[in-house]
Amino acid sequence: MSDSRPQAGQRADFPHFHPIQTRWMDNDVYGHVNNVVYYSWFDTAVNHYLVQQGVLDIERGEVIGLVIETHCNYFASVAFPDAIEVGVRVAHMGRSSVRYELGIFKAGEELTAARGHFVHVYVDRATRRPVELPATLRQALAGLMHG
Template identity: 45%
Template sequence: MLVAVNDDYSHWVTVPTRWKDNDLYGHVNNVVHYSLMDTAINEWMITAAGFDPRAAEAIGLCVESHCSYKAEVSFPDTLALGLRIGKLGRSSVRWEIGLYRSDGTLIAEGYFVHVFVERETRRPIAVPEQIREEMQKLLRAL
């Protein structure tokens, strides 16, 4: 079940934590946060924007990422990940993600900057129009 925790984000994905996500200290390890953020972005790209990661001529490469940790989370918690776009350029996009525990507590906030490139040459190109149209729906109002 998808749960919108607040109106700060336009798209929500609900993800259960797994036993193997916990580290020696008994909480979800920091690398899992990045994996979940990447999953939320790619889930949206595939389902909402029609992106085909195996065949698309234009692909998004991560050139920058950041995560600020706010609270702990442990298995068997379920997380709600909110997704929005903070900035949309000609060939780049800044994804912003909030991770929330099932009780509504903010666990982490992060971002990924993707630059769209031509798959073969890896040269920057414009975000494909079909994807850009969908991305504009996630653009954060300032």
């Protein structure tokens, strides 16, 4: 019988990295970063990339991404004052959605401390109805495609 348990990812699996410094308040009573903080790191890394690429205007853009699915597996503890790097890749681009896969690495480590994904559905800001991914967004995400 094969082992189907989730496995840590490797640094080489991710084409883009976003550095983040853990904060004192990120630790919980068990002495490590609380699980909800990881989802904030996912959002921060992806949206920072999109803003840097000029394809996300968080205040006036007509198209915005809404998270419809998220998941994370944890492999090693992270705690303040660790510096981390969030690896970002795109696993799938559909007509109106993108599946981002993310890896949380302690700075310089080769294996993920955690890895997960989330799916953005891109919608019209006013109507909240799905729209086709703009060409500029597709182009910016092409460099993050996995495989």
